[in-house]
Amino acid sequence: MRISPQDASLRTCEICALAPVMPVLVVEDAAHARPLAESLVAGGLPALEVTLRTGAALDVIREMAQVKGGVVGAGTLITPKDAEAAKEAGARFGVSPGATDYLLDACESIGLPLLPGAATATEAMRLLARGYGMLKFFPAEASGGAPALKAIGAPLPQISFCPTGGISPANAESYLSLPNVVCAGGSWVAPKDLVQSGNWTAIETLARDASKLGKG
Numbered sequence: 001m002r003i004s005p006q007d008a009s010l011r012t013c014e015i016c017a018l019a020p021v022m023p024v025l026v027v028e029d030a031a032h033a034r035p036l037a038e039s040l041v042a043g044g045l046p047a048l049e050v051t052l053r054t055g056a057a058l059d060v061i062r063e064m065a066q067v068k069g070g071v072v073g074a075g076t077l078i079t080p081k082d083a084e085a086a087k088e089a090g091a092r093f094g095v096s097p098g099a100t101d102y103l104l105d106a107c108e109s110i111g112l113p114l115l116p117g118a119a120t121a122t123e124a125m126r127l128l129a130r131g132y133g134m135l136k137f138f139p140a141e142a143s144g145g146a147p148a149l150k151a152i153g154a155p156l157p158q159i160s161f162c163p164t165g166g167i168s169p170a171n172a173e174s175y176l177s178l179p180n181v182v183c184a185g186g187s188w189v190a191p192k193d194l195v196q197s198g199n200w201t202a203i204e205t206l207a208r209d210a211s212k213l214g215k216g
């Protein structure tokens, strides 16, 4: 049941390595969950982060967890309660914008692999000291973007990152070309208007384009 920080990071690193982009999803209506996940998976993006920012989020995770080929995690984990609810709904990993001891303790004790957030060398070093070698770099663009992450990687090459926050097709390559970046997180592959109008074909196309990033 319990998971060590080292094993949690191995697992989140494997999940991040499934594709160059991890969609960050804010879904208001659980009825959208299945077709949305199916279109993203079909487009080549199997790892999905459902943010716990809507009333429907836990139901969305429950629905998406049934989609073949998908690996669904919960984002915006802030409290131990969030972690427990996410795990109970079927989340296979968790993502947090930052990291607190009580959230890390909770995820380790319930066996939910956590991708904790860090934006500075000190935050990254604290997580590394605890055993986490795979981190979310958040908020990526506002924290200095790819140049900042490259600079952090010079003294700390043993830490890998999933940068998230302000990433788009225009700047994704600058992150994905760094040796310490496994994938990038972003909401651009599931824009609100396309989700609301049920334009799953357009979302699959966005996913397919994103799945080709970082290969050149």
Ligand SMILES: O=C(O)C(=O)C[C@H](O)[C@H](O)COP(=O)(O)O
Pocket: 024, 051, 052, 053, 075, 076, 077, 095, 096, 097, 138, 164, 165, 166, 167, 185, 186, 187, 188
């Ligand atoms: O909710 C969380 O757990 C977060 O950490 C925030 C998300 O990662 C960003 O909101 C995604 O950023 P955009 O791709 O710029 O929309």
